[in-house]
Amino acid sequence: MSALFTADEYKIKTKVFDFFHQKFSFHDLQGNLIGYAKKKAFKLKEDLVIYTDQSMQIPLVAIKARSIIDFGATYDIADAQTGENLGSTQRKGMRSLLKDTYHLNDAAGQKYGEFIEDSNALLRRIVPIIPARYHIEIAGQENIYFQQGFNPFFKTTTVTVPNGHQIDRRVVAAMALISSAVEGRQGR
Numbered sequence: 001m002s003a004l005f006t007a008d009e010y011k012i013k014t015k016v017f018d019f020f021h022q023k024f025s026f027h028d029l030q031g032n033l034i035g036y037a038k039k040k041a042f043k044l045k046e047d048l049v050i051y052t053d054q055s056m057q058i059p060l061v062a063i064k065a066r067s068i069i070d071f072g073a074t075y076d077i078a079d080a081q082t083g084e085n086l087g088s089t090q091r092k093g094m095r096s097l098l099k100d101t102y103h104l105n106d107a108a109g110q111k112y113g114e115f116i117e118d119s120n121a122l123l124r125r126i127v128p129i130i131p132a133r134y135h136i137e138i139a140g141q142e143n144i145y146f147q148q149g150f151n152p153f154f155k156t157t158t159v160t161v162p163n164g165h166q167i168d169r170r171v172v173a174a175m176a177l178i179s180s181a182v183e184g185r186q187g188r
Contacts, residue, residue, distance in 0.1 A: 002034065002035065002052060002060055003028060003032070003034040004026055004034040004035040004050070004060065004169070004173055005060075005169035005170060005173070006169070007028050007029075007034065007161075008160070008161050008162070008163050009029055009158065009159065009160045009161070010026055010027060010028050010029070010034060010158075010159055011026070011027050011029075011156050011157065011158050011159070012024055012025070012026050012027075012156070012157045012159065012176045012177065012180055013025050013026075013027065013154055013155070013156045013157075014154065014155050014180055015153065015154055015155075016151075016152065016153055016154060016155055017153070021038055021039065021040055022038070022039040022180075022181060023036070023037070023038050023039075024036065024037040024038070024039070024177055024180055024181070025054075026050070026173065026176075033053055033054070034052075035050050035051065035052065035053075035060065035173060036050070036051050036052070036053050036054050036056065037049060037050045037051065037177055038056065039181050046063065046064070046065040046073070046075065046178075046181060046182075047063070047064055047065065048062075048063040048064075048177055048178070048181060049061070049062050049063070049080055050063075050080075050173055050174070050177060059080030059081065060079075060080055060081070060170070060173075061077065061078070061079065061080055061086075061170045061173055061174050061177075062077075062078045062079075062080040063075050063076070063077055063078075063174050063177065063178060064076050064078075072090065072091055072092065073090070073091050074088055074089070074090040074091075075088060075089050075090075075174075075178055076088045077089065077170070077171055077174045079170060085107040086107065086168055086170055086171055086174070087104065087105050087106045087107050087171060088105045088109070089102045089103065089104055089105065089115065089171075089174070089175065089178065090102060090103045090105065091182070099116060099117040099118075099119075099120065099121050100115075100116075100117040100121050100132075100134070100179065100182075101114060101115070101116050101117065102114065102115040102175070102178075104136070104138075104171065104175075112138060113136055113137055113138035113139075113167075114136070114137050115134060115135075115136050115175050115179070116134060116135055116136075116137060117132060117133070117134050118133040118134060118135060119131070119132050119133045129150055131147070131148040131149060131150050132146075132148040132157075132179075133145070133146065133147050133148065134146040134179060136167065136172070136175065138166075138167060141162075141165060141166060141167070142162040142165060143162075144159070144160065144161050144162065144165060144167065144172060145158075145159070145160045146158070146159050146160075146175075146176060146179065147160070155180065157176060157179075157180060159172060159173075159176050
C-alpha cells in the first residue's frame with residue numbers, strides 16, 4: 001500500500017505561477033515524495049490521476065468530472081489499479097460561493113459526509129493571500145483537516161487525518177487534489 005494512504009499527515013504542494021501545467025506533489029512530513037499529479041492548464045473537463053511519483057508510471061487514484069465546466073460538478077473517484085469505484089464528490093454550486101462545499105458519496109451514490117471550507121471563499125478569492133482551510137465531516141467521527149499555508153511561490157496544504165479514522169484514505173487524497181485543482185482554476 002502506498003505511503004500516501006497510510007500517513008496520518010502529509011502535504012500537497014503546487015507552484016503558484018505555473019501557467020501551462022499544474023503539478024501537485026504529495027510529501028510526508030520528512031519531505032519524501034509519496035504521490036504526484038499533473039493537470040494541463042485550460043482543460044474544460046477535470047481528469048486527474050494521482051501517481052506514486054513524477055515518472056507517472058504507477059497510477060493510484062483516478063478522478064473524472066462527469067461534465068464539462070459545471071458549477072455543481074460531480075467527480076467520480078476510483079482506484080486506478082483495480083478500477084474499484086470509491087464513490088464520488090459533488091460540489092454544491094451556489095453554496096460554494098461563500099464556502100466551498102462538496103458532498104461525499106459512497107459507491108452507491110449515498111451521501112456519507114461533507115468536505116467544507118472553514119474560511120470565506122469569496123473573500124479568499126478577492127484577497128489571494130488569505131489561506132484556505134477545509135475539513136471533512138462524517139457523522140460520529142473526528143474531522144479531517146486541510147490547512148493551507150501562505151507562500152508567494154508555492155501553495156502548500158497540510159492534510160491531517162486523525163489516527164484510526166475509518167475514511168478511505170484514497171478519497172482523502174482525491175479531495176486534497178480536487179480542492180487544489182479547482183481552487184487553482186479559480187485564479188489562485
